[in-house]
Amino acid sequence: MAEYVAIDPRKIAPAPHSLTMVEAISLLAGGTTSLTALRDYAAIKPGERLLVRGASGGVGSVAEIGKLFGAHVTALAGAKNLDFVRGLGADKVLDYRTTPLAQLGTFDVIVDTAGAQQSHFRSLLTPGGRMVAVTIDINRPLAGLATILASTIHGSRRIRVFSGSPDTALLTELTRYAENGDIAPVVDTVHSLDNIADAHRALEAGGVRGKHVIRIG
Structure with a gap:
């Protein structure tokens, strides 16, 4: 964290006029990651079934923009956040601790912000389904990487990963969604x-709901 930072001018864009600066900044990481994951890496299509793991967090809470692309959204979250996630627009909300994997059904796209058990969730993909992993299992990083690499060799159910590097065009698109009311910021707590x-x-x-924001000054 720093009071000042040098930014490439190709990576900035005007903030949404309809939001405060705290609200606007809370959208950046989660919003650009979700757009990139769903649109560019999953190439989600209208009518497809989308599963969002970790749906109450900063990336997960914005991943419901899958609704904007015409997808049916199932969200996994903790018990205390189910109503919160339902309010974000998910079609179906389930407690990840108590819902057996076998009862989830199958999905065309999975956005995974949790990291653990990726091989098990990969089995829920339809033939040609796509999983976009925003993180890997931090407790078993080598096993997580092996699962991702194996998916590129064996079978059609690919796990895709990427390193976010939003540019002006992506930020401008996120601003448009926010100003149209299609994406709402979710700020958990503001810290100094x-x-x-x-x-x-x-x-x-x-148990985070949306983003923690650091206020400088």
Whole structure:
């Protein structure tokens, strides 16, 4: 975190006029990641079934933009966040702790912000289905990487990963969605720079709704 940072001019765009600066900044990482995952890597189509893992977090809560692309959205979240995620527009919301994998059904696209058990969730993909992994299993990173690599060799159910690098065009598109009311910012907590350790502790504790924002100045 820093008070000042140098930015490539090809990676900036005007913020949405309809949002405060705190709301606007909360959309950046999750919004650009979700757009890139669903549109560019999953190439989601109208009528496809989308599963979002970790649906209450910063990326997951915006991944419901799958609805904008005409998808049917099933969201997995913790029990205390089910009503919250339902309010974001998901068609079906389930508790990830108590819902057996076998009861989820099959999906054309899975956006995974959780990382664990990727091989098990890959089995839920339809032939030709696509999983976009925003993270890997931090407790078993080598196994997670092996699962992703194996998916590129064996079978048609690919797991795709990417490193986000939003440019002006992507940020401008996100602004348009926000100003049209298609995407709403979700701010969990605003922290001062002096209390940044509290933000990290909150993230590590889990159960985040949207984004934690650091206010500088």
